[in-house]
Amino acid sequence: xxxxxxxxxxxxxxxxxxxxxxxxxHPGITSVIGANGAGKxxxxxxxxRLLLVDSGTITVDGLDVTTTRxxxxxxxxxxxxxDNHLTARLTxxxxxxxxxxxxxxxxxxxxxxxxxxxxxxYLDLDPVGGRFLDELSGGxxxxxxxxxxxxxxxxxxxxxxxxxxxDLRHCVQTMRLLRRAADELGKRIVLVxxxxxxxxxxxxxxxxxxxxxxxxxxxxxxxxxxxxxxxxYGLDIAVDEFGGHPMAIYHL
Amino acid sequence: MPTDTLNRAVLGVAPLxxxxxxxxxxxxxxxxxxxxxxxxxxxxxxxxWDYVLQLRxxxxxxxxxxxxxxxTATVLFQTVTENRILTPAIMGLDALYVxxxxxxxxxxxxxxxxxxxxxxxxxxxxxxxxxxxxxLFQWIFTGAGRSIHLLVLVGVLFGVLFRSxxxxxxxxxxxxxxxxxxxxxFASFSVPERLLGLSAVTITLAAVGLVLIGRQLDVxxxxxxxxxxxxxxxRQLVAIVFALVAVLVAVSTALVGPITFxxxxxxxxxxxxxxxxxxxxxxxxxxxxAVIFLVGGHLLLERVFDLGTVLAVVIEFVGGIFFLILVTxxxxx
Numbered sequence: 041x042x043x044x045x046x047x048x049x050x051x052x053x054x055x056x057x058x059x060x061x062x063x064x065x066h067p068g069i070t071s072v073i074g075a076n077g078a079g080k081x082x083x084x085x086x087x088x089r090l091l092l093v094d095s096g097t098i099t100v101d102g103l104d105v106t107t108t109r110x111x112x113x114x115x116x117x118x119x120x121x122x123d124n125h126l127t128a129r130l131t132x133x134x135x136x137x138x139x140x141x142x143x144x145x146x147x148x149x150x151x152x153x154x155x156x157x158x159x160x161x162y163l164d165l166d167p168v169g170g171r172f173l174d175e176l177s178g179g180x181x182x183x184x185x186x187x188x189x190x191x192x193x194x195x196x197x198x199x200x201x202x203x204x205x206x207d208l209r210h211c212v213q214t215m216r217l218l219r220r221a222a223d224e225l226g227k228r229i230v231l232v233x234x235x236x237x238x239x240x241x242x243x244x245x246x247x248x249x250x251x252x253x254x255x256x257x258x259x260x261x262x263x264x265x266x267x268x269x270x271x272x273y274g275l276d277i278a279v280d281e282f283g284g285h286p287m288a289i290y291h292l
Numbered sequence: 293m294p295t296d297t298l299n300r301a302v303l304g305v306a307p308l309x310x311x312x313x314x315x316x317x318x319x320x321x322x323x324x325x326x327x328x329x330x331x332x333x334x335x336x337x338x339x340x341w342d343y344v345l346q347l348r349x350x351x352x353x354x355x356x357x358x359x360x361x362x363x364t365a366t367v368l369f370q371t372v373t374e375n376r377i378l379t380p381a382i383m384g385l386d387a388l389y390v391x392x393x394x395x396x397x398x399x400x401x402x403x404x405x406x407x408x409x410x411x412x413x414x415x416x417x418x419x420x421x422x423x424x425x426x427x428l429f430q431w432i433f434t435g436a437g438r439s440i441h442l443l444v445l446v447g448v449l450f451g452v453l454f455r456s457x458x459x460x461x462x463x464x465x466x467x468x469x470x471x472x473x474x475x476x477x478f479a480s481f482s483v484p485e486r487l488l489g490l491s492a493v494t495i496t497l498a499a500v501g502l503v504l505i506g507r508q509l510d511v512x513x514x515x516x517x518x519x520x521x522x523x524x525x526x527r528q529l530v531a532i533v534f535a536l537v538a539v540l541v542a543v544s545t546a547l548v549g550p551i552t553f554x555x556x557x558x559x560x561x562x563x564x565x566x567x568x569x570x571x572x573x574x575x576x577x578x579x580x581x582a583v584i585f586l587v588g589g590h591l592l593l594e595r596v597f598d599l600g601t602v603l604a605v606v607i608e609f610v611g612g613i614f615f616l617i618l619v620t621x622x623x624x625x
Binding site: 089109112113115119125128130145147189192 | 370374375376506507508510511513514515516517518520521522523524525563567569
């Protein structure tokens, strides 16, 4: 489990993440929702070691993220962010191969090649494996990066707004894919989402954040309610049910 | 599944073709390098072979060392800054070198500069340059910003400061002494033998450090976030790389004076020709290109133009044209 204990992150005087204690990484998909500036991405960045914790501790399977060797953590926890700008020209296969870095420190053995093949296969990237990333569409690029994190072969997978700048079709594809990875490969996925209906439809757990604190955490039916959404987003949103999932009607 | 095996076959072949391309280019570059080096050493010898060869060998050694230092430092610097049009020169390291010389002449006179043991001078310059780079790095990276771009920006400002102070001091120096000083700033490849040895040892040590971190460097091309996600201790690695860059730039600057444009050209040409992100491909290619530029430039200069111009002019003319072609062609960034 990923355990956070009174984790705080401040910029100047404002606490972006304020004394948060929570367990993340239950089996299946956990979505983190909340308004802009609620501290979702900051929380994920601290778990992923991109930001230092001001106070409090974060452990992954009992390993403190600030003191444990990076390579050891990288075998348990993969992080994917949205700024996937690269200076070098890489092929899809080159990129996916990087996922094996924590295991072989850059040397690829037969088992690494197998893992790379499996990840490429799993994301249907076989036909474009030799192509350069800048020759791919946004959706394919996204899948290539996902393949890299799958090749990393970790139990936990952290994604920061994976649906950003994807069209509807690719959003649905990505969410289905993550669901499949959770169910078939046993991945424990934590992701930051802005679309609460995607969160409601695909998550096992939803964590709603407000002003740097955890507001509610629980099953989708417990979090996606008119009352909670009013407190989190400051909007009156009707919630209906469709196919067993709560659906928020917020466009009207 | 037939399509599956077909895909595998294609996938298997594509990397092979690339590997061939890399090997071919390295071979070709090595060939040209050997040709130029032999040409430089053995053509157009008049008078005593002993004397000419010794003189040329010493110059050649200086060029080789500078080629290794400048090319490697530039590739490393560009990897760490995630930018392909920056060179370590932007951090003001060579400006600091010029400032040190100027301060020495200003305080103790030109005779002091000439009278000091070159090895001592070299060591002091090297230590100051490396200390400056490391201090700058520590200062910026322990602050709140922690951004490489901030580091580079502060480096740029220091470069401007160093240059301004240098200009100020140079105006206050006796004109005769200024002439001595000016002479020290032109890249010159006639270097005392002991310095060559010391530089070679330093560069070899840096190369050993480089080999130790080699594979982690490759991960840096993915950017800081991914590198950390993949278990790289980013801060530590960047600190090591900056120290290596500082050592390499300092060695090359202290050996022959400021020589800046060369690194930019050879690094970008290397990426372009090799088409690989791996440093064990790009760095050797960049080094070979640097040797070709330096030795080829010297050949042109000494045998064709009869010393009618300076090396910097040749390098920047040829390199500038190359670089413009690179930039205007598609997809180069």
